[in-house]
Amino acid sequence: xxxxxxxxxxxxxxxxxxxxxxxxxxxxxxxxxxxxxxxxxxxxxxxxxxxxxxxxxxxxxxxxxxxxxxxxxxxxxxxxxxxxxxxxxxxxxxxxxxxxxxxxxxxxxxxxxxxxxxxxxxxxxxxxxxxxxxxxxxxxxxxxxxxxxxxxxxxxxxxxxxxxxxxxxxxxxxxxxxxxxxxxxxxxxxxxxxxxxxxxxxxxxxxxxxxxxxxxxxxxxxxxxxxxxxxxxxxxxxxxxxxxxxxxxxxxxxxxxxxxxxxxxxxxxxxxxxxxxxxxxxxxxxxxxxxxxxxxxxxxxxxxxxxxxxxxxxxxxxxxxxxxxxxxxxxxxxxxxxxxxxxxxxxxxxxxxxxxxxxxxxxxxxxxxxxxxxxxxxxxxxxxxxxxxxx
Ligand SMILES: Cc1cc2nc3c(=O)[nH]c(=O)nc-3n(C[C@H](O)[C@H](O)[C@H](O)COP(=O)(O)OP(=O)(O)OC[C@H]3O[C@@H](n4cnc5c(N)ncnc54)[C@H](O)[C@@H]3O)c2cc1C
Numbered sequence: 001x002x003x004x005x006x007x008x009x010x011x012x013x014x015x016x017x018x019x020x021x022x023x024x025x026x027x028x029x030x031x032x033x034x035x036x037x038x039x040x041x042x043x044x045x046x047x048x049x050x051x052x053x054x055x056x057x058x059x060x061x062x063x064x065x066x067x068x069x070x071x072x073x074x075x076x077x078x079x080x081x082x083x084x085x086x087x088x089x090x091x092x093x094x095x096x097x098x099x100x101x102x103x104x105x106x107x108x109x110x111x112x113x114x115x116x117x118x119x120x121x122x123x124x125x126x127x128x129x130x131x132x133x134x135x136x137x138x139x140x141x142x143x144x145x146x147x148x149x150x151x152x153x154x155x156x157x158x159x160x161x162x163x164x165x166x167x168x169x170x171x172x173x174x175x176x177x178x179x180x181x182x183x184x185x186x187x188x189x190x191x192x193x194x195x196x197x198x199x200x201x202x203x204x205x206x207x208x209x210x211x212x213x214x215x216x217x218x219x220x221x222x223x224x225x226x227x228x229x230x231x232x233x234x235x236x237x238x239x240x241x242x243x244x245x246x247x248x249x250x251x252x253x254x255x256x257x258x259x260x261x262x263x264x265x266x267x268x269x270x271x272x273x274x275x276x277x278x279x280x281x282x283x284x285x286x287x288x289x290x291x292x293x294x295x296x297x298x299x300x301x302x303x304x305x306x307x308x309x310x311x312x313x314x315x316x317x318x319x320x321x322x323x324x325x326x327x328x329x330x331x332x333x334x335x336x337x338x339x340x341x342x343x344x345x346x347x348x349x350x351x352x353x354x355x356x357x358x359x360x361x362x363x364x365x366x367x368x369x370x371x372x373x374x375x376x377x378x379x380x381x382x383x384x385x386x387x388x389x390x391x
Contacts, residue, residue, distance in 0.1 A: 012180070013198055013200055014044050014178050017191075018043055018178070018201070019041035019042045019043065019203050020042070020203065020206060021044045021202030021204070021206070022043060022044070023047075023185045023205070023207045023209055024045075024047060025047035025168055026052060026055060027163065027372055028056075028210070028364060030045070030167045031082065031376045031379040032208065032378075033045050034082075034089075034090075034171065034379065035382070037171065037174050037176075037177060039383060041176070042176035043171075044177075044180065044202060045179045046185055047181050047182075048183060049181070050181050051181070052168065054343075055210055055343060057160050058340060058343075060160065060288065060298050061160035061298070061372060062099065062156075062247040062288070062373070063080060063155060063157070064099065064257065064370060064372075065079075065155050066152035066259060067099075067155075067253075067257035067260060068370070068373065069258040069259050072370070072373075072374065075374045075377035075378060076370075076377055077377070079376040079378070080377075081376070082377060082380055084096075086167060086376060089170065090166050091166065092158060092162065092163055092167070093293050094156055094158045095157050097156070097245040098151050098152050098155045099247040099248070100127070100135055100150075100244055101253070102136070102149045102328055103251075104145050104250075107265055107269050111263045111269055112126060113126065115150070116150065122153075124152060125150060125153060126148060127148055129147060129148050130143065132146050134243060135243050136243070136244065136248070136328065136330060137239060137330075138329070139241075139330075142330045143330075158372070160372070163372075180200070183196055183197050185207075185216070187216070188205055188207060188216065188361055189358060190205075191205075192205075203360060206362050207363040207364070210366075210371070211226070211344055211365070213226060213365050214307075217363060220353075220355055220357070224347050224350070224353050225348055226345050226347050226365070227306060227345075227347065228344075228345070229303055229346035229369060230343050232313055232317050232318055232321060233339070234299050234322065234336050234340075235336070235339075236296065236335055236337065237296060237337060238295050238296060242297070244291070247289075248328065249286075251269060251272075252277065252280050252286050252287045254266070254269060255269065255281075279320055283320060284302055285320070285321060285324070286300070286301055299321065299325045301342070302321060311341075313339065313341055322336065344366075344369050345366065350390055351366065352367060352374075353390055354387055354389050355390065356389050364378065364387075366378070
């Protein structure tokens with residue numbers, strides 16, 4: 001059951017000018033607020049809802065470091081350190097559990113071997129069929145379809161249900177920080193944020209509204225080709241034998257992340273999945289799962305793109321995903337306890353939207369579905385001035 005939330009005090013707008021006003025209490029806004037506090041700044045966070053309910057609480061909580069490449073790998077590596085520091089300060093669950101990529105064919109294994117060649121045996125630790133079988137809790141006689149796998153130890157896990165709310169609660173206790181809930185931002189200009197309760201003033205303003213950027217800046221969002229990506233998610237009871245706390249990824253995951261798609265065997269992998277898993281490709285599946293501290297397991301996901309997301313969840317998509325998760329776990333079926341839809345900002349023009357809209361006003365949205373991974377790295381780069389505006 002979803003826990004009841006503590007009632008919040010009535011929203012009171014600060015009268016004085018903050019060093020930084022952050023719009024949006026998702027992980028991107030909160031990571032920036034945490035980074036600002038580290039630097040001794042006075043921060044106000046303005047959030048239209050009464051608690052975080054956006055993409056940041058609907059995801060897997062997987063800080064997917066090793067699967068990134070180039071600039072995103074640098075940001076993700078930096079973010080990892082930021083997450084661990086924030087977890088220590090705010091008391092978050094953030095095990096260094098890594099990610100386990102399950103290979104069920106020699107082609108999948110070849111992709112992992114090639115990534116190990118590139119990154120080294122410490123970053124990509126190949127696993128035998130039995131090691132993968134043990135982690136998944138599969139009995140010895142049910143491992144015939146496993147080829148092996150790889151542990152990516154740099155990946156982190158956090159609990160998405162807990163991380164943003166607890167960071168917000170921790171921030172609210174810090175001197176010089178105000179969080180104003182239930183207050184919609186209607187416009188932004190240099191030095192001032194216009195809200196449904198009146199103006200909030202700040203030296204710098206950072207707009208971290210995720211996929212809702214088009215509500216405030218439609219022209220800029222359209223120019224960057226920002227769409228809403230809709231994902232089907234579910235929570236299941238964990239099979240009793242499941243052992244691993246790593247995020248578990250599969251072949252369809254390997255087709256989505258740059259580190260895998262850049263390997264020589266990636267083309268053969270795509271052809272193989274097209275032959276044997278066309279239905280999964282048809283729903284844009286990234287079949288993966290992560291175990292929460294209470295033992296339940298988050299499973300997903302599918303991807304559908306549109307400017308405005310349709311609200312209806314096709315049961316056939318869920319059935320397909322759950323069947324595939326059950327196969328990976330080696331069980332006949334899984335018991336679903338919750339279903340929901342997640343939405344994030346997406347663009348084929350690039351993984352990030354960073355735009356200076358007016359002096360002292362910046363908008364930042366992750367447009368590639370890896371905001372949990374990049375959040376603290378982006379925040380660090382924002383404050384040290386290395387995060388450049390995107391074209
Ligand atoms: C199902 C799913 C699974 C995912 N899995 C992962 C994963 O495992 N790893 C990973 O790295 N990433 C994952 N992602 C992506 C990641 O969740 C997002 O990239 C990230 O959460 C975006 O954070 P955000 O703060 O920009 O957006 P959000 O969390 O959506 O926060 C934006 C906030 O802005 C507020 N807001 C909007 N407009 C206004 C306004 N006008 N006034 C005031 N407040 C406003 C909203 O209410 C919201 O709270 C996943 C996403 C989904 C949906």
